Amino acid sequence: MAVPKRKVTRSRRNMRRSHDALQSVNYQEDSHTGEYKLRHHVDLKTGMYRGRQVVEPKGDY
Template sequence: MAVPKSKISPSRRGMRRSHDALKTVNYQEDSHTGEFKLRHHIDLKTGMYRGKQILEPKGDY
């Protein structure tokens, strides 16, 4: 039967698990379209990134 070498205290277990929590997504309003998008990501509808046209815009949905 497997036996742990030492008991892990609840405090230490909690410190280890503190990084497992889900973080909130940081959306930001786009200055051109007014829609919310992820920061530092290309807007796939318009194809713009930092005021420059990077990709061709997708068709209307």
């Protein structure tokens, strides 16, 4: 059975847990449709990415 050899200090424990915090999602308002979308992602509704048509747009929602 695994047993720690030494006590893990509060500092070391909290430094390890610092990466567990939730990060905010990077939303941006689309200049064409005005809806919010993730940055650096294709807008699936219109099929546009950086002002170019890259994907065939999906049907009505």
